Amino acid sequence: MKEHKVKSVAIIHTDFKEKFGIPRQSGRIKTAYGKIELLKPYNNSESIRGLEDFSHIWLIFDFSISHTEKTSTTARPPRLGGNKRVGVFACRSPYRPNNLGLSSVKIEKINDDLTIDVSGVDLLDKTPIYDIKPYIPYTDIHNDAYGSFAEENKNHRLTIAAGEDLLKIIPEEKRETVTDCLCDDPRPSYQDDYNRIYHMAFSSYDIHFKVKESDIEIISVNKI
Numbered sequence: 001m002k003e004h005k006v007k008s009v010a011i012i013h014t015d016f017k018e019k020f021g022i023p024r025q026s027g028r029i030k031t032a033y034g035k036i037e038l039l040k041p042y043n044n045s046e047s048i049r050g051l052e053d054f055s056h057i058w059l060i061f062d063f064s065i066s067h068t069e070k071t072s073t074t075a076r077p078p079r080l081g082g083n084k085r086v087g088v089f090a091c092r093s094p095y096r097p098n099n100l101g102l103s104s105v106k107i108e109k110i111n112d113d114l115t116i117d118v119s120g121v122d123l124l125d126k127t128p129i130y131d132i133k134p135y136i137p138y139t140d141i142h143n144d145a146y147g148s149f150a151e152e153n154k155n156h157r158l159t160i161a162a163g164e165d166l167l168k169i170i171p172e173e174k175r176e177t178v179t180d181c182l183c184d185d186p187r188p189s190y191q192d193d194y195n196r197i198y199h200m201a202f203s204s205y206d207i208h209f210k211v212k213e214s215d216i217e218i219i220s221v222n223k224i
Contacts, residue, residue, distance in 0.1 A: 005082045010129040013177035015174065019065060021186045021200035025092075027120040027149050031177040034105070034121040036129065037039065038114055041119065052110055056135035057118070059103045062128040063094035071097065077149065080189035091147070094224070104135055158183045158211060163218030170205055170221060178202055182209065182216055 014034040016022045023029040034057075038047060074085040075093035088096060098103070105118040149156075160182065166177055178200075186200060192210040197219060201207075208219040 003224060006130050007129060008039055008062070008128040009042045009132065010036050011145075012036050012061070012118075012121065012123050012125075012127050014123055014127075014130055015177070015203040016121075016124050017201040017203075019124065020198070021181050022124060023122040023181060026105055026122045028122070029177060029180045030106075030120055031180060032119065032121045033108070033177070034118050034123060036116040036118060036132070038116075041105045043114055048110065048114065048116070051107070051134065052114075053132075054105050054107065054134040056104055058131075058133040058135055059101075059105060059123070059129055060131040061101045061103065061123060061131070063096065063099040063101050063128060064127055066094035066096075067099055070093060078190070083190065086149075100130070104140075149179065153189070156185060157212050158185045158216050161215035161217060163166060163209070163216075166218045166221040169223070170203075174203055178205075178207065182218075183209070185211075187211065 012034045013036075014032070016032075023032055037043075072095065073088055075091050075095060076083060076085050077091045077093065092101075094101065101123075103122055105120045108117040108119050110116050136170050162181065167178060170178055181200065181202070187198060192211075195208060197208050197210055199206055199208045201224070204224050206220075206222045206224050208221075210217045210219060
């Protein structure tokens with residue numbers, strides 16, 4: 001079989017500077033914004049003609065920091081405790097045969113410079129985008145769908161119980177996103193040590209916090 005080389009058509013700019021803290025699924029954090037920058041030869045109006053008539057798009061992207069020479073037919077989803085294995089095609093692990101990811105994001109605005117503002121992102125800053133496709137509700141929504149283990153903890157949320165005033169260091173327009181990402185619990189479910197201090201890099205800020213049961217204690221917020 002002939003191999004096919006895939007080239008980037010765009011990159012996306014987001015506030016997520018590291019893997020830890022990125023929303024687990026696209027659309028889960030509505031205020032997580034990104035800006036798609038089209039690359040040559042697609043950075044022209046013809047490439048996105050008609051896109052303004054759609055509300056959402058699919059992004060096929062590269063899990064760019066998860067590349068490995070090893071191959072595996074199974075993975076350990078964090079939400080299953082990090083110990084139970086499932087087939088690589090039965091989870092959304094970034095460690096995949098071709099490192100391809102799929103996200104559905106909302107179009108907020110198509111700018112005059114042909115960049116595309118989107119929301120609901122779950123992508124690392126400067127992630128390469130391999131393709132952009134319109135989201136079509138009548139075929140892409142499946143009302144009878146079910147999601148195995150992914151459904152079990154979909155309503156799991158933490159509460160900020162201490163240190164919330166430290167978030168005022170972060171600009172107001174970004175504060176809600178940070179709060180939502182923290183409360184969505186970025187930790188793997190097998191980590192439950194109150195003495196452990198986690199850090200989340202977001203935009204130009206480094207946030208340190210601890211978790212006890214379902215309560216978050218923010219330790220510090222520092223400008224990077």
